[in-house]
Amino acid sequence: MQLISAHAGKLIRLREQEATAAHVARVTTGLDALDAVLPPDGLRRGAIHELLHSPQHPQPRFIAASLGIADCRLPIAEQKTSGFGNRQSTIDNPIIWFDPDHTLYPPALAAMGIDLARLYIIRPRTYADLLWALTECLRCTAVSATVCPVDRLSRVEARKLQLAIETGGGIGLLLRPNNSNAQIYAAATRWLIEPAAGERSLQRWKMQLLHGHGGRVGSVIYLEHDRETHLLRAVDPLAGGSGRKEAIKIAG
Amino acid sequence: MTNGECRVGHSTLDTRHSTFLLIRTTANRQVVVHVSDEAARHGIRPGMMVAQARAMCASIELIEHEPDRDHVAMEALARWMLRFTPIVAIGECRVSNDECRMNGKSGARVQPFSQGERLIFEGVSAHPRQQLRVKPDSHAARSTQHAAIFLDLTGSQYVFGGYQNILGQLALAMKRFGVRANIVAAPTVGAAYALTFDDRWNGKVLPPAISRNATRCASSLASKSEDAQRVALRLLDVEPYLDPLPPFTLRIDDATAAALTHLGITSIRLLRKLPRDQLPARFGPLLLKRLNQALGIEPEPLTPIRPIESIASGVEFDFGVDSLESLWGVIREHLDQIVQRLIRIGHGARVIEFDLLLQNRPAITQTIELSRPSRDPKRLLRLVRITLEQLATDQGSARASPSRPRKSRARDLFGDRFTGVRFRVIQSFRIREDQITLLDCDDLTLEASTADLLERLQLRLKDCVTQAHPIESHLPERAWSISSPTSFSPRRYGGTEKKRGSTNLHESTRIQFKSFVKIREDSWMNSSSVPPYLRGEFLPKARPISLTDPNEIFVIVSPSHDRDGRPIGVTMEGRHHRVNHARGPERIAGEWWAGRNKTRDYFDIELDNARRLWVFRVIENGRWFSHGEFA
Numbered sequence: 001m002q003l004i005s006a007h008a009g010k011l012i013r014l015r016e017q018e019a020t021a022a023h024v025a026r027v028t029t030g031l032d033a034l035d036a037v038l039p040p041d042g043l044r045r046g047a048i049h050e051l052l053h054s055p056q057h058p059q060p061r062f063i064a065a066s067l068g069i070a071d072c073r074l075p076i077a078e079q080k081t082s083g084f085g086n087r088q089s090t091i092d093n094p095i096i097w098f099d100p101d102h103t104l105y106p107p108a109l110a111a112m113g114i115d116l117a118r119l120y121i122i123r124p125r126t127y128a129d130l131l132w133a134l135t136e137c138l139r140c141t142a143v144s145a146t147v148c149p150v151d152r153l154s155r156v157e158a159r160k161l162q163l164a165i166e167t168g169g170g171i172g173l174l175l176r177p178n179n180s181n182a183q184i185y186a187a188a189t190r191w192l193i194e195p196a197a198g199e200r201s202l203q204r205w206k207m208q209l210l211h212g213h214g215g216r217v218g219s220v221i222y223l224e225h226d227r228e229t230h231l232l233r234a235v236d237p238l239a240g241g242s243g244r245k246e247a248i249k250i251a252g
Numbered sequence: 253m254t255n256g257e258c259r260v261g262h263s264t265l266d267t268r269h270s271t272f273l274l275i276r277t278t279a280n281r282q283v284v285v286h287v288s289d290e291a292a293r294h295g296i297r298p299g300m301m302v303a304q305a306r307a308m309c310a311s312i313e314l315i316e317h318e319p320d321r322d323h324v325a326m327e328a329l330a331r332w333m334l335r336f337t338p339i340v341a342i343g344e345c346r347v348s349n350d351e352c353r354m355n356g357k358s359g360a361r362v363q364p365f366s367q368g369e370r371l372i373f374e375g376v377s378a379h380p381r382q383q384l385r386v387k388p389d390s391h392a393a394r395s396t397q398h399a400a401i402f403l404d405l406t407g408s409q410y411v412f413g414g415y416q417n418i419l420g421q422l423a424l425a426m427k428r429f430g431v432r433a434n435i436v437a438a439p440t441v442g443a444a445y446a447l448t449f450d451d452r453w454n455g456k457v458l459p460p461a462i463s464r465n466a467t468r469c470a471s472s473l474a475s476k477s478e479d480a481q482r483v484a485l486r487l488l489d490v491e492p493y494l495d496p497l498p499p500f501t502l503r504i505d506d507a508t509a510a511a512l513t514h515l516g517i518t519s520i521r522l523l524r525k526l527p528r529d530q531l532p533a534r535f536g537p538l539l540l541k542r543l544n545q546a547l548g549i550e551p552e553p554l555t556p557i558r559p560i561e562s563i564a565s566g567v568e569f570d571f572g573v574d575s576l577e578s579l580w581g582v583i584r585e586h587l588d589q590i591v592q593r594l595i596r597i598g599h600g601a602r603v604i605e606f607d608l609l610l611q612n613r614p615a616i617t618q619t620i621e622l623s624r625p626s627r628d629p630k631r632l633l634r635l636v637r638i639t640l641e642q643l644a645t646d647q648g649s650a651r652a653s654p655s656r657p658r659k660s661r662a663r664d665l666f667g668d669r670f671t672g673v674r675f676r677v678i679q680s681f682r683i684r685e686d687q688i689t690l691l692d693c694d695d696l697t698l699e700a701s702t703a704d705l706l707e708r709l710q711l712r713l714k715d716c717v718t719q720a721h722p723i724e725s726h727l728p729e730r731a732w733s734i735s736s737p738t739s740f741s742p743r744r745y746g747g748t749e750k751k752r753g754s755t756n757l758h759e760s761t762r763i764q765f766k767s768f769v770k771i772r773e774d775s776w777m778n779s780s781s782v783p784p785y786l787r788g789e790f791l792p793k794a795r796p797i798s799l800t801d802p803n804e805i806f807v808i809v810s811p812s813h814d815r816d817g818r819p820i821g822v823t824m825e826g827r828h829h830r831v832n833h834a835r836g837p838e839r840i841a842g843e844w845w846a847g848r849n850k851t852r853d854y855f856d857i858e859l860d861n862a863r864r865l866w867v868f869r870v871i872e873n874g875r876w877f878s879h880g881e882f883a
Contacts, residue, residue, distance in 0.1 A: 108797040137705065140701055
């Protein structure tokens with residue numbers, strides 16, 4: 001069997017072995033409904049993933065944090081076997097968060113189970129500094145996740161970021177407003193994230209996969225965070241919203 | 253040749269007024285190495301057993317003799333004196349006759365034995381003059397083994413305005429350092445040393461009428477024939493000053509001094525009257541040699557301490573260079589030179605200062621701080637590159653040129669041609685071999701590559717790189733603080749500290765907390781009736797991931813008779829929103845002990861456009877504020 005995929009304007013042919021290997025090494029997020037939508041290799045490491053939000057909405061920082069720490073959170077939760085299990089050392093690896101507008105609240109991240117000793121917050125003064133530092137962080141092999149709000153990117157800059165993250169092997173999460181600047185990208189997956197109507201102690205986000213080779217592009221997933229139990233749950237509205245077993249606990 | 257000399261005593265104690273002994277312990281034997289003046293008055297002498305000394309004076313204080321540390325302190329003092337002259341030597345005047353015979357004419361050798369070791373050594377060896385040994389409390393047996401620092405002041409008097417000024421400065425400094433020292437300037441090393449035993453000459457220049465001509469004569473004749481030199485030194489005429497002194501002041505060994513005293517030769521005058529050609533046969537070659545050196549008949553070269561040379565490299569061109577390629581070439585070349593010198597001394601650079609000389613502008617100086625000492629040329633080059641790029645962007649923004657600068661010319665980057673580069677290693681540390689092998693291969697460990705990344709980021713972004721620390725406070729905006737990550741601790745390179753301080757602290761607190769909870773669980777709180785927060789399984793309260801400064805908003809609350817209803821509508825940024833869900837209140841009292849006496853009721857509300865805000869009401873005045881968003 002052969003899989004055919006498109007990459008950078010070229011059709012590439014994947015052998016079955018490679019596809020299976022990729023499947024074995026797939027990186028799960030711990031949420032089945034989310035994994036079902038993702039490309040075969042899951043939320044791939046060594047790649048950029050973009051989280052788009054509409055300009056009038058805030059940056060989806062909670063989603064970014066949950067995806068960024070997916071690797072270190074999993075062993076604590078259900079001891080789920082995942083691709084991250086091979087890299088035990090990432091538990092201690094630093095997470096870098098770019099916060100140019102000084103509004104990030106680290107205790108919230110600590111409550112999500114991120115050890116603040118491994119969280120570095122960078123507050124660059126100019127956009128040029130931000131892009132330079134972002135490239136450096138993505139290129140560093142020690143960094144497990146980099147979260148950065150980015151607005152406009154030239155094609156060269158986007159490609160640079162992609163090459164950097166391929167060298168570094170971490171996970172790069174870019175938070176971008178969904179405006180005309182967002183047309184230029186070099187990301188493995190792209191999500192459109194909007195807040196959705198929740199309940200009293202349940203916050204919901206609507207996640208739509210916009211781009212991702214081999215993924216179910218266009219499908220919508222609801223992500224729910226329960227304030228009382230601190231469970232994070234992904235619900236596929238088409239699948240009829242099953243779900244307790246898909247939930248993972250996010251509080252450390 | 254003119255020499256000053258200092259005798260340095262024990263500096264940490266008041267040696268005049270306390271009774272203490274420096275001792276050396278070897279296999280249950282405690283031997284007195286050095287005694288204070290007060291102890292000497294009780295009749296305690298070096299070489300005694302401690303028990304014997306205790307019998308003489310019960311209230312003695314014992315201090316273990318540490319010759320290595322003494323030597324380090326001595327060298328530090330000598331280095332300090334390099335400000336007066338480039339030739340500073342630490343006098344080691346413990347040369348026995350045997351060694352002198354072995355070395356022939358090569359002069360005093362620096363002996364590796366420390367004082368105490370020599371004393372022990374003497375006890376077991378068959379000394380040739382042992383039979384002449386006299387009673388230990390005789391005048392001659394007083395220890396002549398004093399540490400000395402010799403300075404060759406030839407020529408320095410012109411800089412400092414005379415010898416007397418130098419001696420005055422030295423005396424003042426020694427007093428400030430708390431070091432007891434006798435300081436004498438004399439034409440020969442031996443005379444200077446001998447005269448320090450005479451308190452009348454302390455702080456004086458000998459001979460008092462020493463003329464510049466004599467000094468210049470002596471130094472200028474140094475290269476001429478030996479006869480001429482001898483004649484010239486004769487002119488210095490130090491005999492009258494040396495004659496009344498006892499012979500042990502000539503830096504001879506104890507046995508010879510004892511023998512001389514035994515024979516009734518109590519002064520250098522009497523020693524000089526003995527037939528010179530028989531002295532080596534009777535007392536060994538050292539005595540005559542020392543006598544000749546003191547009188548200036550035989551030259552005595554000093555072995556100066558080697559100054560710590562700074563590691564620097566650089567080049568200056570005669571003309572401005574505009575090509576960036578050559579700039580990188582030059583930088584690479586000089587970094588390589590620095591690395592070579594670091595390899596030679598086994599160090600890694602920690603702070604490097606880098607100058608870029610420009611043609612018509614002041615030089616640009618940048619300090620590069622490394623997160624850990626390194627001598628990896630690749631890493632150093634990368635850091636220099638980041639510094640220069642940062643400079644270029646700063647300059648570019650300062651000039652505010654509309655067009656993007658071409659990156660191939662120095663003029664576009666720095667606004668001028670460059671005429672040279674200079675590197676200086678400001679601080680360096682000894683690095684271990686495994687660190688070097690670590691640097692050589694690409695596979696850096698986690699900590700090292702994190703430190704590398706932080707060092708690069710900090711080099712360009714300065715204090716924009718931060719780390720958060722939790723603080724115990726109920727007020728959300730005060731529950732954390734931000735600080736620069738400290739990645740370098742010099743103690744680590746002393747080999748004591750293993751991990752970074754901040755990480756360690758958090759680690760230990762966390763572990764303590766866990767164990768605390770565990771103990772309580774095990775002991776008496778293992779029943780399910782205990783509420784979860786007491787079992788240690790507390791759930792963190794919901795906190796927004798974006799926290800802003802409180803913005804005042806207008807909130808419509810549900811009808812309530814005591815003004816504490818729940819929010820049902822919010823007007824913010826000129827638009828009205830219905831509140832779909834409101835979760836709360838969570839009451840947080842102010843830190844009244846810090847002057848914050850307002851109490852807040854926090855609500856987690858969901859608006860009709862599905863945004864979730866964290867708002868609070870100040871219950872004292874009923875005003876509402878938006879504080880953050882669950883983004």
